[in-house]
Ligand SMILES: Nc1ncnc2c1ncn2[C@@H]1O[C@H](COP(=O)(O)OP(=O)(O)O)[C@@H](O)[C@H]1O
């Protein structure tokens with residue numbers, strides 16, 4: 001009886017030992033597989049990053065309405081991105097505001113005034129830059145605008161958060177952006193620093209309507225007008241308020257970089 005019990009006890013231990021070894025083996029093989037796929041992912045990620053770093057990202061700054069801060073956004077983002085990348089700012093607006101602003105001083109980005117549709121058609125072939133930012137005219141049914149949107153990898157739509165401005169923006173999105181099947185985001189600009197709640201409400205309303213918006217927004221500060229007058233980006237304007245204004249555009253630039261790098 002004792003022998004029998006000992007025997008079955010011994011058998012159980014053996015069985016348990018086999019199970020334990022089996023489980024250990026599985027665990028080790030699982031760990032090895034994970035490690036291998038992790039290494040492969042790392043390799044893939046490195047490769048993608050390398051490939052992407054050679055890409056030119058074309059960013060079109062668009063809104064059918066004037067005064068929505070297209071030029072202000074184009075010039076400031078060009079200056080901020082140019083700190084670490086090669087940037088070309090294309091002024092596709094016949095009014096030439098970006099050119100007038102940026103050509104008066106030395107800058108870290110290149111500038112080209114280009115409203116000729118035949119030239120804009122060649123945008124995708126331009127090499128030697130990390131970013132091409134295109135400032136566009138405030139006209140929806142303008143051939144040059146459509147060509148730019150078709151060439152763009154990303155469309156940035158600046159707009160003040162007021163209901164009438166947002167209405168015009170929704171029309172722009174529906175008429176020109178959605179049919180082009182291009183990635184886009186709305187950037188709320190000229191936001192009254194005393195009523196930031198309005199911007200947050202506008203962001204939510206846009207997102208609920210399926211229109212993506214930048215988390216960051218650009219507050220209205222008179223220093224932005226000063227920057228235009230002096231022909232310099234906001235990064236070069238002196239003073240405490242200018243640093244706040246610069247911070248707004250830096251946050252937007254960071255978000256933009258994440259967006260273009262995440263989604264290719
Ligand atoms: N965040 C801001 N705060 C204050 N003024 C601004 C701001 N953004 C733009 N502006 C001013 O608003 C006006 C229109 O801006 P602009 O960039 O020329 O718009 P758009 O190119 O869409 O016509 C300009 O006088 C500009 O200095």
Ligand SMILES: [Mg+2]
Pocket residue numbers: 070071072093097098136
């Ligand atoms: Mg403009």
